[in-house]
Amino acid sequence: MGRRSIHTQEELRELIIAATTSIIDEVGIDGLSAREIAKHIGYSPGTLYNMFENLDDLLLIIEARLLDDLRQQLLEAITNAPAHEQLPLLAATYFEFTQNHPKRWSLLIEHRIPGDHPVPDWYEDKISSLLQPFEEVLDPILADASPEARRRHARTIWAGIHGLTSLSTANKLATITNHSGQVLIDDLVMTYLAGLQSSARHSGRIAPEKEKR
């Protein structure tokens, strides 16, 4: 068969990404295969490998877009919100987002690249940039803490929220949290915040070093 030129490379690429995303959203990653994607878009399996190195590469791109979307929604959620509500808003938005795309979120959690190390840098950058909203929101609360402490607290609360949302979408562990994910998220955020403020109060300010333990 020869060239079709019905779609440009870029169109074809987007077609593949869209088809793959919809398959994942509908039947989950177990129903996904190169043949299935190809069938959806009316091309042959081989064509996929002209556009993407392999399926992992394709999935990584889908995950990256999901991360972009999430980051966007996090940023939108806190614009024009009162400072003291921003962290709970972030948490709620994070949780809601994962609940809205459970299969794709599970993909993000469960998809592992074969071989042990080679997650591309741009992917890690996207993960890191999820932290940014949390750092921004914590900044006023931790105004006098050391930069290192601020980074640490942002990571902690982010990871905690992330953990709760992951447990909630992974149906294997869900009995623990399924009915009450949002409640637990609130609990985590509020109690952690209270802890931060309590530390600040006790030491006059948050001590730049070793303010805990």
Added chain:
Amino acid sequence: MGRRSIHTQEELRELIIAATTSIIDEVGIDGLSAREIAKHIGYSPGTLYNMFENLDDLLLIIEARLLDDLRQQLLEAITNAPAHEQLPLLAATYFEFTQNHPKRWSLLIEHRIPGDHPVPDWYEDKISSLLQPFEEVLDPILADASPEARRRHARTIWAGIHGLTSLSTANKLATITNHSGQVLIDDLVMTYLAGLQSSARHSGRIAPEKEKR
């Protein structure tokens, strides 16, 4: 081929479980296949299916044993420990355990049963029983809180710790926390505890209902 009777059914079962566990620990779940297991124990692939319904069934059993081991270590960690150190000890033990068995822990997180629901009850019970040490340890701190609040706080802190450890073993998200998992765990536990105590202090006791938000 006929019966060998070199191993009893029970021995064979344990042989399979041991071989599978060692394959996972060494090369991870990607290197695992029925043929590979069979080769390790000197039997044919078909034999596996006399002992286990399928690979998922086998993996679930391995996960269950991992959960049992973890629970055991958690309980040991807090016996004879001063009350105020118990929660940090639990957290540290949890984290250390997952770091000691990273591939098997990843299996636990990432392994999904095909089809959406059918995680067996005994499996969910094992998950639930992980919560028990956390509830025990929180009890003295939350002596005057409602049972519902105590359950909630235990779940929250457990899920947070779980989330942090999972992020740390999943190499895809690791850049965030890899160098400092233990530090973040400490931060989470200490700050959350401070938050709980602060709530208790402010309201005289922890309010039985709606003590937050």
Added chain:
DNA sequence: TGAGTATGTATCGACCGGCGGCCCATGCTT
């Protein structure tokens, strides 16, 4: 009691459909 036979079953391994990934002859488009 011991040899010979019948029975049951543990085990094997070929087989099935499907997978990811590869590759290059084909034939359309320019």
Added chain:
DNA sequence: AAGCATGGGCCGCCGGTCGATACATACTCA
């Protein structure tokens, strides 16, 4: 005419199935 996007067959795997096999055992009978 020529270059290249594309199709689709191919390879070596996979998980899982199942009928054939051959061994351990139970039984029979001398």
